[in-house]
Amino acid sequence: MGQLFSSTPKDEDHGDLESSFTEYFKNYKEESKIISKETVRLIELHLKKGNIQGANSAISDALKNIDTVPINVAVTGESGAGKSSFINALRGVKDEEEDAAETGVTETTMAITPYKHPKIKTLTLWDLPGIGTMKFPPKDYLEKVEFKKYDFFVIVSTTRFTKYEVDLAKAIRLMKKNYYFVRTKVDSDLENEKKCKPRTFDREKTLNQIRSSYLHILRDNGISEPQVFLISNHDSSDYDFPVLVDSLFKELPAQKRHNFMLSVPNITEAAIQRKYDSAKQFVWLEAMKDGVLSTVPIVGILKDSDVEKLEASLSHYRVLFGVDDESLEFMAKDAQVPVEQLKKNLKSPYLLQTKNEETLGGKLLKYLEKFASANGGLLATGLYFRKSFYLQFHFLDIVTEDAKVLLREAYSKI
Incomplete structure (x- = not known):
């Protein structure tokens, strides 16, 4: 031996x-x-x-770079869209825990707020004010939030993506950054649909209808190949949450993938x-x-x-x-x-x-x-x-x- x-x-x-x-x-x-x-x-x-x-x-x-290179994720969207809950879900933190991002039914983020991942210190998720609340043109908004430091943007909505979010996505793309449209609270939509149509309710059909309506609106507004991820912030193992995480991981530079993957909850x-x-x-x-x-x-x-x-x-x-x-x-x-x-x-x-x-x-x-x-x-x-x-x-x-x-x-x- x-x-x-x-x-x-x-x-x-x-x-x-x-x-x-x-x-x-x-x-x-x-x-x-x-x-x-x-x-x-x-x-x-x-x-x-x-x-x-x-x-x-x-x-x-290479090992030193992996250990030290920062990963910055920007989360923005309309007021009350569930940005903070989404950040908590990505961090594996419950909304009521001590270091959770503040959640509420109104716009709780009027300033840029960073949240460090509790286990991966190189990962920071940034809760940005919704572009609609800032009343800036997309280019000015991106400069105000220092867009260059983010690896990608997650644009969150709970009802529909407004002209503000669509224009913001176009500006992000022009600046050669990635963005992802995320529709939260689909579990609530399904629950309401089931109550309204208990006999004919079809989960997959309802999800496809929600997705199709968003894709149609985005295409009509000049987003040529839109992707919309339907999620529930309170059940990160269901809907499109795993697919979203997969997409974020694959499109990161190689040296950032390791720590980002380690940060993901066991969904x-x-x-x-x-x-x-x-x-x-x-x-x-x-x-x-x-x-x-x-x-x-x-x-x-x-x-x-x-x-x-x-x-x-x-x-x-x-x-x-x-x-x-x-x-x-x-x-x-x-x-x-x-x-x-x-x-x-x-x-x-x-x-x-x-x-x-x-x-x-x-x-x-x-x-x-x-x-x-x-x-x-x-x-x-x-x-x-x-x-x-x-x-x-x-x-x-x-x-x-x-x-x-x-x-x-x-x-x-x-």
Whole structure:
């Protein structure tokens, strides 16, 4: 066990490193990669030339950029359209929580108000005054709200998009930014329709009618290829909310996708899987930088510092995937069940618990043997990572499955 995965790259292995790196990133679609094509090509070029230090530097720069690059989302629209509730839904925060965006039936945002994501500090959602309340022409409005700093605009409505919002969308497009039309409170529309037509009510037909009416109005007003997302701020797993999040994620620059995806609440299994894929790419790049590309031989044992980092990593993953103790307490309170009932089908809360004379280091080495057996001893042909990274992948697998278990349980109670 002491020498499992131990190896030091030789000069003739550089070609294997390049091909392994290339093959790994082929597993991900272009819109899902967390590093750009240019960065991938640069790393491949360095590896091809045997420039290990250059590849190491390129990966370090990419990881630093991912960790620090700001993501700014602008949310605007008519008075009372549900902008603040939409911001809270994207942040995974309930309207009545302490740091929630203020909600109300009247226009509560008369000034530009930033809201940091509670878990992803590089992500800020900006609650902008509705353009109709500002009484500025679109160009002046965009200058007033400093449009250049936003990655994209979400234009929210609850009844119909006015001339103000349509003109604003055109101005945003002229300034080469993306915008998304979001129609909130469709759950209320469906409920009213069902009350009015209890015998003939058809959910999908009603949603299609709402969507078609909006698309027709937008086309008539010069928006050539409009997209309208129908959502409920109080049920982010239903309607078009998951599709909207998908669209936002895919159209972001590569280096911003990772943190944006990690910020998304666990609204569907697909969202959890995408969060997992993003986190796995990040850990894989860290492993490349600190393992394969290191000139120091890979150590055959787990040091105390490795164990501490692994404890921190597991805690971090549990928070990001919403299976940490605090999140479980909130879920248990909402579901009105004991927290232990939620935990009974989960594995991650107990991963680092030891019994009797067992040491944490010894337990981790057993996990490592199990991981090695399940994965053929290597994550990818020709790559030899430090043991701590294999365990990080193991933790990611367990935490991701726990998040899916909780989601399935939530669905089963609906």
